[in-house]
Amino acid sequence: MNYATTENPADWKLPSARKLGILTLILAESALFTIFVVAYLFYTGKSLNGPYPNEVLEFPLLGTIALFSSSGTIFMAERCLHAGNKPGFSLWWGITAALGIYFLYFTGSEWYHLILEKNLTIATNTFGTTFYSLVGLHAFHVIVGVLLLLGILISALRGRLHPDHTEHVQAISYYWHFVDCIWIVVLTVVYILSVRVPQ
Amino acid sequence: MLRSFISGFATTVRLLLTAFILISSALLPAVAAQPETDIHRLADIFQPQSRPAELILEPTYLVLLICFGIFAVVVAVLVYVLIKFRPRGPQDHLEEPPQVYGSYNIEMAWTVIPCLIVFVLVLVSSRSIVEIQDQPMPEDAIKVRLIGHQWWWEVQYPDLGIITANEIHVPVSSKNGPPRPTHLILESADVIHSFWVPQLAGKTDLVPNRVNHTWVEPYKTGVFLGNCAEYCGTQHANMLLRVIVQTPEDFEKWVANQKQLPTEPQDALAIQGKKDFYALSCVNCHKIDASPAEGVFGPDLTKFAVRQTLGAGVALNTPENLHDWLLNPDSLKPGCYMPDMKLSPQQLSSIVAYLQTLK
Amino acid sequence: MAQEIIIEENYRMPAPVHVGDEKGSLTRVIQQLVFTVDHKKLGLMYIAAGLLFFVIAGLLAGLMRIQLAFPNNHFLPPDVFNQSFTMHGTTMVFLVGMPMAFGFANYLVPLMIGARDMAFPRLNAFGFWVFFFSGLLLYFSYVGAPGLFAAGSAPDVGWFAYSPLTTKAFSRGHSTDYWTLSLLLGGIGSVATALNILVTVFCMRCPGMTLGRLPIFVWCMVVLAFLVILALPCLSACQIMISLDRYFGAKFFDTQAGGDAVLWQHFFWIFGHPEVYILIMPAFAITSEVIPVFSRKPIFGYPIMVAAVVAIAFISLGVWAHHMFSVGMVSLANAFFVTSTLLVSVPTGIKIFNWLATMYGGKLRFELPLIFCIAFLFQFLIAGLTGVMLAVAPFDWQLSDSYFVVAHFHYILIGGLLFTIFAGIYYWYPKAFGKLLNHKLGLWHFWLFAIGFHITFLPQHFLGFLGMPRRIYTYQSDRGWDEMNLLSTIGVAIQAAGILFFVYNLIYSYFWGKKSGDDPWDAWTLEWATTSPPPEYNFAKFPVVKSRRPLWDAKHPEDPDWKHE
Secondary structure, three states, rough: OOOOOOOOOOOOOOOOOOHHHHHHHHHHHHHHHHHHHHHHHHOOOOOOOOOOHHHHOOOHHHHHHHHHHHHHHHHHHHHHHHOOOOOHHHHHHHHHHHHHHHHHHHHHHHHHHHHHHOOOOOOOOOHHHHHHHHHHHHHHHHHHEEEEHHHHHHHHHHHOOOOHHHHHHHHHHHHHHHHHHHHHHHHHHHHHHHHHOOO | OOHHHHHHHHHHHHHHHHHHHHHHHHHOOOOOOOOOOOEEEEOOOOOOOOOHHHHHHHHHHHHHHHHHHHHHHHHHHHHHHHHHOOOOOOOOOHHOOOOOOOOHHHHHHHHHHHHHHHHHHHHHHHHHHHHOOOOOOOOOOOEEEEEOOOOOOEEEEEEOOOOEEEEEEEEEOOOOOOOOOOOEEEOOOOOEEEEEEOOOOOOOEEEEOEEEEEEEEEEEEEEEEEOOOOOOOOHHHHHHEEEEOOOHHHHHHHHHHHOOOOOOOOOHHHHHHHHHHHHHHHHHHOOOOOOOEOOOOOEEOOOHHHHOOOOOOEEOOOOHHHHHHHHOHHHHOOOOOOOOOOOOHHHHHHHHHHOOOOO | OOOOOOOOOOOOOOOOOOOOOOOOHHHHHHHHHHHOOHHHHHHHHHHHHHHHHHHHHHHOOOHHHHHOOOOOOOOOHHHHHHHHHHHHHHHHHHHHHHHHHHHHHHHHHHOOOOOOOOOOOHHHHHHHHHHHHHHHHHHHHHHHHOOOOOOOOOOOOOOOOOOOOOOOOOOOOOOHHHHHHHHHHHHHHHHHHHHHHHHHHOOOOOOOHHHHHHHHHHHHHHHHHHHHHHHHHHHHHHHHHHHHHHHHHHOOHHHHHOOOHHHHHHHHHHHHHHHHHHHHHHHHHHHHHHHHHHHOOOOHHHHHHHHHHHHHHHHHOOHHHHHHHHOOOOHHHHHHHHHHHHHHHHHHHHHHHHHHHHHOOOOOOHHHHHHHOOOOOHHHHHHHHHHHHHHOOHHHHHOOOOOOHHHHHHHHHHHHHHHHHHHHHHHHHHHHEEEEEOOOHHHHHHHHHHHHHHHHHHHHHHHHOOOOOEEEEEOOOOHOOOOOOOOHHHHHHHHHHHHHHHHHHHHHHHOOOOOOOOOOOOOOOOHHHOOOOOOOOOOOOOOOOOOHHHHHHOOOOOOOOEEEE
16 A cells, blocks of 8 residues: 555555544544443443343344444445435435434433333442443444434535545444444343343 | 572672661661560561561562663663763764664574563562462461451451451461461452551552452561551551561460450549440440440450550550540541540540550 | 655755744734644644643652651641642643653654644644643642542542542542543543544655654654554543442442442553553654664664564553552462563563664764663663563562552653653754754753652662552651651752753753754754754655655765665
8 A cells, every 4th residue: 555666756655544544543442342341241240239131131123223224324325425326325324324313212212111110220230330331332422423424414415525525424434334343242242141141 | 509699699688778778877867766675667578577578589589680680781781882982082973883774683682582581580470479379378377357447457356256456466487397377368348458568478458349368477576567558548658557476375365365355444534434435426436345335437446455556556555645646636647537526634534544444 | 746856965945934933913823822733833832731740740749759758747738648649640641741742743753754744633733732621620620629628629549540449438529520530531632642643654654655664753653652542542431430430320349339449450550551651652762763863873673673662562451460469369360460561571671772782883972862862771771670570470569559669660751751851852952943952051951850860769669678658648757768768859859950950941042042953963864854943834845765764865875775774
């Protein structure tokens, strides 16, 4: 990518600053999430009192389908933009944002039931603490992602977006895929592993 | 040969250190200290008086030797370079020296040799860690349960049924004959503290919601001084500890005395003090065996008069200091949790007299 | 992009725009500073802010040393002393060390790689102002955070704030929250700037500047930025967790509810140990530029120097629990961290040897940058060796949390980092302001500060040997600690005198210093190819480089570096 094999400066090529920037940000966020995941794993099985994960957690099927699909739809949107298909881009991009909003609604309603019906809050026990902080941190990142998506959508609907912006849009889509990957980790650690640990 | 070299080096370090301390103490006026017998005042890690502290010195001397060696070599090279390649006059700067970019062989040498040194140190340290940390305790080891509080030490002997504060009594062990270690079980009632009596052992933390273990095996009788070594709040500095190593006979005498109830007060002032003590809210924080005082927030006072210090070492246990302490604990230990009980002068003298009977 | 090589011997830049040349009033100057996105101005602002906080934290240290000069002293009450060491440590690490690193990186990295500015100039400004406000927030605690008698106003929990001392039960009032929030904010700024540095170096190099031709200064800053990206979010996680504990009743560190006190230590030191390598990276960076220039030789073993600094960064991610040897981990865990800690000393030692080898066979010029770097070599050697001693866990069981550790890290941070910061300032001040710093004043600064530094910190090793723990506001007189504490305090006064000479030199030379010209030191990296101070656009045409020392190639066309690399 960066070479000067001849002495001709015209051959000088450097990586894209936007891409490297967003990847670096993703690296920093990964470090942040790692600590919360480690805290969750550390406290698995160590709560002094209930409720416990196997008692109150249900596998978040619909929310997960929505979030995973949104990675597909955002990819479709990028393809449209690259091909110059602006209405196609707005459509797919809008669906992505909608799926993200649905995921947030789904998480919110899960928390509503956990807090009001199952009596699990962040202060109940170490499970509650680590659950709400990890899932909450992820949801916060989804909120930020949705805001970014809506910002781009508004630009697109006002006709300000064109194929030159492929890289800008790609940076945001990297972030969105990252949020999705974090969800895979949270899903595994919280909804698959910890519900199987005896208390 | 290496052993004698290391021990010769160790002795040299000790001698130099002692000389330095003696000279500096002689040069400056010493503050008149309270006359106390048998106290080992210099908590010098190079004067271990207990087996774990001795075991720590083995890898210590090796690493000191290696580090001094490296220091000597590198500083010699540095000094040589500074002298040999210094500027030699006003024309010197006109020509640049030969431009050397590196040398594979030299780089190899000063990569491989440090790696070997690291390898040796890892092996020696690991062996030492296991030897100290995983030392099995014999069946007859005295068990002491040390519980850290802000800012005092609760000392329990669970097998002997004794509770005291701020002083740990242990029997001396002999180098010839079966070892007699004391096993310390470390817990905390509030924040993290650390047990550190340098001449007896390395430090181990007292962590809430966790049980840690350490041990001492002292070879010399006397009083060894220690500090809390993990910042634990306002009076961390005055959370002092004394380990009193006694002959087996003296230790048994102390245990027997601790198990007995305190003597009844004989003179009128002390009897009045006992009444005052039970009437006031002292009983909410302090415990005295076989009395209405059953508080566990503060130190157990059953055998208070036998202890050497008060306030976890902030002052010696004399009637004058006790009077000042009860008048206003904050004046001796600002920020400590014992409140000013607003005692009248009569209550002060009577309670001081009563506490002095708790032998 | 440039089409021809522009580094010619007689090339002259057009008339530059000097800092402060803007016509108009003080208001205009302040406006320019507040709204600037120029990496040079921001770099100087970082360094100025760092120096300001350095003086404040230094005063706190002076107060503490006065309190400790005599046993049973009553100069500072315990709560003020405890606030002082907390604020001293927190300030020096987060408001002096890191801003200095970012300041040097900001000013020099774009110049050294032949770029026009950093990759994201507005993010750069954001990073600076967030840092600056986080510092103000921390110090606002002195007035804004009244607590109960034990909690005090400024935070008093130590700079690493172990739980459960920081939980609501033991840290009443809001002083701890000022610590938490200030660092959370500062962490965001640090990650932003680190991201900027990384992207700049990878994406904005001038033609021919392959990664293998980067100045070692730039490599060290890349490694620094990489460590910041990985480590600061761990600190942010800690701050979020303790805030959730304190305000939402979370149970991360609530030991009564099953929380684990040691978990904080793990998470904090996973940040904290890379942090201290972040702090020392500028020292490595500056020394690697100064020593070659003042020995008139290239750095000895460039590839291995780069490999060593990268190795240090990676290994440093795996040594954190050597701060926790006394916490009661199982022996296998202790042995593991002994191993990783000892391993990190190998690349560190290699660097010292390489710097010595650079000087060997050269023609030394005893200018102030080199003088400070020589002191750095001596002091960093001592500090590194005491680090090797502390890596041996049994030794650490005696000496951690004692004055031996205090001596160790002050030898690293003052003897290592601060001395090289001085070296860097003496070296690059002419570039930034067009004037040389005064040599005589500099020598006064050096000798007073060096002598005072050793008088203060050398005895502290022995205080550790004699059992003096750290963070105690007073001590009794029968422990044998009296004389060395007094000596330590006397050294502080001598250091302060040295700093006064330094500050005077900075101001005096700005107005009456000798003009330096573009390249007063006859150096070889790209920042010397432009004027002093550089124009806002840095280079009129992008340089094209063929080796690690482009100006050497320009000055020595008969024996250019690219024939030998």
